Amino acid sequence: MKVLVINCGSSSLKYQLIDSESEAVLAKGLCERIGIDGSSVTHQKAGGPKKQEDADMSDHTDAVKIVIEKLTDPEDGVIDSLSEIGAVGHRIVHGGERFQGSVLIDEDVMEAISECSALAPLHNPANLIGIRSCRKVMPGVPMAAVFDTAFHQTMPPKAYLYGLPLEYYEKYKVRRYGFHGTSHDFVSRRAAQILGKSRDELRIIVCHLGNGASVSAVRYGKSVDTSMGLTPLEGLIMGTRSGDMDPAIVGFLAEKEGMSASQVIDVCNKRSGVLGLSGGISSDFRDLAEAASGGDETAKTALEAYAYRVGKYIGAYAAAMNGVDVIAFTAGVGENNAEVRQMIGQYIGFLGTSIDPEKNRIRGEEVILSAEGEKVVTMVVPTDEELAIARETVRLAGNR
Ligand code: AMP
Numbered sequence: 001m002k003v004l005v006i007n008c009g010s011s012s013l014k015y016q017l018i019d020s021e022s023e024a025v026l027a028k029g030l031c032e033r034i035g036i037d038g039s040s041v042t043h044q045k046a047g048g049p050k051k052q053e054d055a056d057m058s059d060h061t062d063a064v065k066i067v068i069e070k071l072t073d074p075e076d077g078v079i080d081s082l083s084e085i086g087a088v089g090h091r092i093v094h095g096g097e098r099f100q101g102s103v104l105i106d107e108d109v110m111e112a113i114s115e116c117s118a119l120a121p122l123h124n125p126a127n128l129i130g131i132r133s134c135r136k137v138m139p140g141v142p143m144a145a146v147f148d149t150a151f152h153q154t155m156p157p158k159a160y161l162y163g164l165p166l167e168y169y170e171k172y173k174v175r176r177y178g179f180h181g182t183s184h185d186f187v188s189r190r191a192a193q194i195l196g197k198s199r200d201e202l203r204i205i206v207c208h209l210g211n212g213a214s215v216s217a218v219r220y221g222k223s224v225d226t227s228m229g230l231t232p233l234e235g236l237i238m239g240t241r242s243g244d245m246d247p248a249i250v251g252f253l254a255e256k257e258g259m260s261a262s263q264v265i266d267v268c269n270k271r272s273g274v275l276g277l278s279g280g281i282s283s284d285f286r287d288l289a290e291a292a293s294g295g296d297e298t299a300k301t302a303l304e305a306y307a308y309r310v311g312k313y314i315g316a317y318a319a320a321m322n323g324v325d326v327i328a329f330t331a332g333v334g335e336n337n338a339e340v341r342q343m344i345g346q347y348i349g350f351l352g353t354s355i356d357p358e359k360n361r362i363r364g365e366e367v368i369l370s371a372e373g374e375k376v377v378t379m380v381v382p383t384d385e386e387l388a389i390a391r392e393t394v395r396l397a398g399n400r
Contacts, residue, residue, distance in 0.1 A: 001019075001020045001021070001086035001087060001394055001397075002017055002018070002019055002020070002026065002079065002084050002085055002086055003017070003018050003020050003085075003086060003087050003088070003089055003390040003393050003394060003397075004016075004017050004018075004067075004071075004085050004087075004088045004089070004134075005017075005018060005088075005089045005090075005091070005386045005389045005390050005393070006064075006088060006089070006090050006091070006130050006134060007090075007091040007130075007386075008060065008090070008091075008126050008127055008129060008130025008131075008133075009123075009126050010122065010125075010126040011032070011033055011034045011035060011036055012030065012031060012032050012033075012034060013030070013031040013034065013060060013063045013064070013067070013130060014028075014029075014030050015028060015029055015030075015031075015067050016028040016386045016390075017071055017078060017079070017085070018386065018387065018390040020086075020390055020391070020394045023387060023390075024046065025046055025386070026045070026046055026078040026079075027043065027044065027045045027046060027070070027071055027076075027077070027078045028043075028044055028386075029041060029042050029043035029044060029067070029070060030042045031055070031057060031063040031066060031067065033057075034057045034059065034060055034062070034063050035057065035058060035059055035060075038054070039054070039055055039056065039057040040052055040053060040054050040055055041053060041055045041057075041063075041066050041067075041070065043070040043076055045076050045077070045078055046078070048076065051076060059129075059133070060129045060130055060132075060133040061132075061133040061136050061137060063133065064130075064133045064134050064136075064137045064138075065137055068082055068137060068138075071085075082137075082138060085138065085141060086141070086142075086397065087141060087142045087143065087144065087393045087394065087397035088134050088138065088141055088142075088143040088144070088393070089143070089144045089146055089389040089390055089392060089393030090105070090127060090130055090131050090134070090143060090144065090145050090146065090389075091127070091146055091148070091182070091385070091389055092113055092124065092127045092145045092146065092147045092148070093120045093123035093124060093127060093147075093148045093149070093179065094113075094116045094117075094119045094120035094123065094124050094147070094148070094149055094177065095113070095116060095145075095147030095148075095149045095150050095153075096112075096115070096116040096119055096149070096173060096177070097153070097173060098112050098115075098116065099112070099145070099147045099149070099150050099153070100150055100153040100154075101147075101150050101153075102144050102145060102146040102147065102150065102392040102393075102395075102396060103144065103145055103396070104142060104143070104144055104145075104396050104397065105131060105143040105144065105145050109145055110128060110131060110132075113127065113128055113131075113145065114128055118172075119173070119177070119230065119231075120231070131143065131145070142396075142397040142398075143393075143397075144389075144392055144393040144396045144397060146182060146388070146389045146392045146393070147181065147182075148179040148180060148181050148182060149177045149178060149179060149181055150181050151178075151181030151182065151184055151185040151223050152177060152178030152179075152181050152184075152216070152223045152226050153223075154222040154223050154224065155176070155178065155223060155224060155225060155226070156224065159176065159224060159225040159320070160175045160176040160177070161175055161176075162174065162175065162176065162229075162230075174230055175230065176226075176228075176229040176230060176234070177228070177229065177230060178214065178216065178223065178226035178227075178228050178229070179212070179214060179226075179228045179232045180208045180212070180214050180216075180226075180228070180331075181223070181226075182385045182388045182389060182392075183206075183208050183330060183331065183383040183385050183388070184206045184208060184214075184216040184218065184223060184226065185223075185388065186383055186384060186385065186387070186388040187206045187208070187328050187330045187381045187383050188202075188204045188206050188216075188218040188221075188328065190366075190381050191204055191206075191326050191328045191379060191381050192204070192326075194366055194368075194379070194381065195326070195377060198221075199218070199220070199221045200220050200221045201220065202218075202220070202325045202326055203217070203218070203219050203220070203321040203322075203323055203324050203325050203326070204217075204218040204219075204324070204325065204326040204327075204328060205217055205218075205314055205317045205318070205321075205324050205326070205327045205328070206218060206328050206330065207310055207313075207314070207327065207328065207329050207330065207334055207344075208330050208331045208334065208383065209236075209310065209329060209330070209331050209332070209333040209334035209337075209340070210239075210331030210332040210333060210334070211238065211239035211240070211283065211332065212232055212238055212239070212241070213235070213236040213237075213238045213239075213310075213331070213333070214226055214227045214228045214232070214235055214236060215227045215235065215236065215310065215313040215314065215317060216317075217317035217320045217321050219320075219321045224320060224321065225317060225320050227243075227313055233265070233268055233269055235313070236306070236309050236310060236313065237272075237273050237274060237277070237302075237305055237306045237309045238273040238274070239273050239274060239275060239283035239284070239285075240269065240270050240271060240272060240273045240274075240275045240276070240283045241268065241269050241270075241272055241273045242268040242269075242272035242273060242276070243273070243309060244309075245268070249264075250264045250265065250268075253267070274288055274302040274303070274305075274306055277298070277301065277302035277305055277306075278291070278296075278298045278299045278301075278302040279298045281296065281298065281299050281302075285303075285332075285333050285337050285340060286337075288302060288303055289303070289337070289339055289340075303339070303340065303343065304343065306340065307340055307343035307344045307346070307347075308347070310344045310347075311344055311346065311347025311348065312347070314327060314344070314347065314348055314351075315347065315350075315351075318351055324351060324376055325376060325377065326376065326377045326378075326379065327348065327351075327353065327376060327377070327378045327379070328378075328379050328380070328381045329341055329344075329369075329378075329379070329380050329381070330380070330381050330382060330383040331383055334380065335363065335364045335365075335380055335382050335383075336363045336364055338360045338361060338362075338363070341355055341360055341369070341380075342355055342357065342360055345360075345378075348376075348378065351375070351376050352374055352375030352376050353370045353374045353375060353376035353377070353378045354369075354370055354371060354374060354378070355369045355370070355378055356369055356370065356371055362380065364382055365380065365382065366379070366380060366381055366382065367379060367380050
């Protein structure tokens, strides 16, 4: 079956067409600036060049139509007609407590996703627009919703409750949800597979280190803790997000800078993390590594603070699971940035593992970084969220 995977933002739409038998990506692309002047589509057929062109897209339905045009284009396309698309998988950011796993989309599910919008006001409405647009352009094609939060729904109350009055949980569902669940699930599964073991017998710490970053504790196949919370702001220092901090800072800065609470939170989301810590050099770890190697002390400190926070979470999750068998690094930084991995390596020796500098030279490949015979296996496992969504979609939609 050919599965179209859609990741819809408020003005963008990313897509991949995946053949579920071979698991090959047949084509992929991105529609940008939807509903804004200067909208464009970038499309790439497997093995072909990336082609970007201007395209009129007044809304997401236009964008989905353009995606179908590209996929069926005589030159750049990979299918003859829309009817070859067997199912569509949608990445949905927030499933609240309602969704413990992926589901086939119907009116009820759409309503529930809409109800979760209060918890993810920037993402869920955009995800829903993506679903509606696809249903318009592809009526009758089965569609699945795959949630970023679902994998973490196995966290116990002691891990997901904040130390706040319980009434806020009861009234508003203020609790920790966690994100990147599709990736934590995929990587922990794959790590076990690489080691020839069942995930059900392993305690795995997954470090998803991308622009957004989170760590999870996966104990015998189930997420028992993760570093992101009610929103993706909690936990690690990220590209532009602060991660954990004293919540009193919000009120303090609001008063000092004459900002509202939501303006301070905006700073915490968009101008903080390694970008903020480096005094604005960059949120991109490649730029920071370059600045640090050129002697920039703020860039160096930003990277050290980043690695230190990851190290602390690894220690915390080893305690949470009363031990750890595997530590897996993934996503942009985790897969590619040897310097950051090496820096994190300083904090894991006490667990009985290490990062071998020779093995650590690799980029973007599955590799075991720890030495033979060490108590804990440390490894790199590239993530593939689109493939994970496609697999879930096929599981639900059946191989029709
Ligand atoms: P993601 O959000 O998973 O796409 O990750 C984005 C982050 O990964 C950026 O900060 C990049 O600097 C980092 N990254 C991606 N590729 C590389 C690379 N080849 N070397 C170092 N860092 C990389």
